[in-house]
Amino acid sequence: MRFPLTLAKISFLIKKYQFSLNLPDGKRQMTEVLIIGGGVIGLSIARQLHKKGVRQITILERGRTGGEASGAAAGMLAAQAETNEADDFFYLCHDSNRLYPNFARELFDETGVDIELETSGTLYLAFTDSDEREIRHRFDWQRAAKLSVEHLSAENVRKLEPFVSPEVREALFFPNDWQVENRKLLAALQKYAALNQIEIIENAAVERLIIKNGKIVGAATANQTYAAETVVLATGAWTSLIKADGFSLPQVKPVRGQMICFQTAKRLFQRVIYSPRGYLVPRLDGRILIGATVEEVGFDKNTTASGTEFLRETALEIAPSLVNLSIADKWAGLRPFAADGLPVLGAFPEIENLFAATAHYRNGILLAPVTAEIMADKIVGKIESKYLKAFGPRRFQTAKAV
Numbered sequence: 001m002r003f004p005l006t007l008a009k010i011s012f013l014i015k016k017y018q019f020s021l022n023l024p025d026g027k028r029q030m031t032e033v034l035i036i037g038g039g040v041i042g043l044s045i046a047r048q049l050h051k052k053g054v055r056q057i058t059i060l061e062r063g064r065t066g067g068e069a070s071g072a073a074a075g076m077l078a079a080q081a082e083t084n085e086a087d088d089f090f091y092l093c094h095d096s097n098r099l100y101p102n103f104a105r106e107l108f109d110e111t112g113v114d115i116e117l118e119t120s121g122t123l124y125l126a127f128t129d130s131d132e133r134e135i136r137h138r139f140d141w142q143r144a145a146k147l148s149v150e151h152l153s154a155e156n157v158r159k160l161e162p163f164v165s166p167e168v169r170e171a172l173f174f175p176n177d178w179q180v181e182n183r184k185l186l187a188a189l190q191k192y193a194a195l196n197q198i199e200i201i202e203n204a205a206v207e208r209l210i211i212k213n214g215k216i217v218g219a220a221t222a223n224q225t226y227a228a229e230t231v232v233l234a235t236g237a238w239t240s241l242i243k244a245d246g247f248s249l250p251q252v253k254p255v256r257g258q259m260i261c262f263q264t265a266k267r268l269f270q271r272v273i274y275s276p277r278g279y280l281v282p283r284l285d286g287r288i289l290i291g292a293t294v295e296e297v298g299f300d301k302n303t304t305a306s307g308t309e310f311l312r313e314t315a316l317e318i319a320p321s322l323v324n325l326s327i328a329d330k331w332a333g334l335r336p337f338a339a340d341g342l343p344v345l346g347a348f349p350e351i352e353n354l355f356a357a358t359a360h361y362r363n364g365i366l367l368a369p370v371t372a373e374i375m376a377d378k379i380v381g382k383i384e385s386k387y388l389k390a391f392g393p394r395r396f397q398t399a400k401a402v
């Protein structure tokens, strides 16, 4: 027999719903996967988990989603310009780069946001003897690894990019190093979350993990406990600040990068341009980003006069004709750096269902798609990518024990 919904029943259902969302003792309903950190890594993992069928995903973000390193980045997908040998790290970067065309296409279909993937390649310029030695070394190891890399004369560089300095001596061209507009990437990932009931809670700083009998059961902010079956640390430069009773998290420290930006009415450059001292990233809207400093100054995100001056000189060395432009914007972000400079990806063997995806240092935008795939495969399908072995969170301890 069916009863009509009475007022009392409706009121009971409303109370039950409210209770399940926000329990009176400061505990919240159980979520399947709790991701701590709403940067490009946390957001990309959330999307990939959702695509694999996980339906209860919560992201806790201590500030604003995308408001830290991921928003400060230059968006270069620099697998060849920013690696030094054909090792596991290079192939992780390379594999992620290869995922980008599909990642960009899918995100556009899913959200309508164009992340402005530009595949016009990257130049790496030499101005001095030591620069020439550097690019020849880079050319040699990349050719030996059968990568696409071309050596260009100064004349050919200036044919490709007429605003490059006449002082340039020679250059490398990496056709497969690209760029995206990382702030649009963040917007696309946030929209994916909003469209697919992935819960994002901002201004929620996790202070400690809750571990019971060798298993993660949740995480706590100052005034709220979040119960979860699985927890992923995507906490970037802040990873080591989280407390976990009797259990040590990987040491990750902040490395500041300052950037400046010029605005031009018309686009002057067609591709990313590096020198050994910095880089220039031309955006579609006429902005020219110049980066970046590499500074160990703790959690200080201020820009400095000396940093700005260094970046301006870097820009003028690449393109002296920028001299009359004033700086339209400047900012800084904190790159997450582990002791060996490599990402920390995977499960903690001693704590069931606790995972880390952090320490992407200078390449987290590039590495977002591959990180999301590896982590979601591990969490949902128990699939062990070869990269989890190379970049696991306990590799530092193993190294000590040997």
Ligand code: FAD
Pocket (backbone or CB within 6 Å): 036, 037, 038, 039, 040, 041, 042, 060, 061, 062, 063, 064, 065, 066, 067, 068, 069, 070, 071, 072, 073, 074, 075, 076, 077, 078, 204, 205, 206, 207, 234, 235, 236, 237, 238, 239, 242, 256, 257, 258, 259, 291, 292, 332, 333, 334, 335, 336, 357, 358, 359, 360, 361, 362, 363, 364, 365, 366, 367
């Ligand atoms: P973040 O974006 O820092 O996100 C981590 C998030 O976790 C933050 O939002 C933080 O608030 C949150 N969080 C931390 N602790 C807690 C907690 N306890 N509770 C709740 N939330 C928490 N990479 C590239 O691939 N290409 C580039 O061109 C490039 N350029 C860069 C230029 C600069 C100037 C900088 C600074 C970085 C650059 N990077 C680049 C590196 C890239 O930005 C990072 O590797 C990447 O953003 C790391 O992503 P993330 O999500 O781990 O970190």
Ligand code: GLY
Pocket (backbone or CB within 6 Å): 074, 076, 082, 257, 291, 292, 335, 361, 362, 363
């Ligand atoms: N990958 C560019 C930077 O970290 O500055």
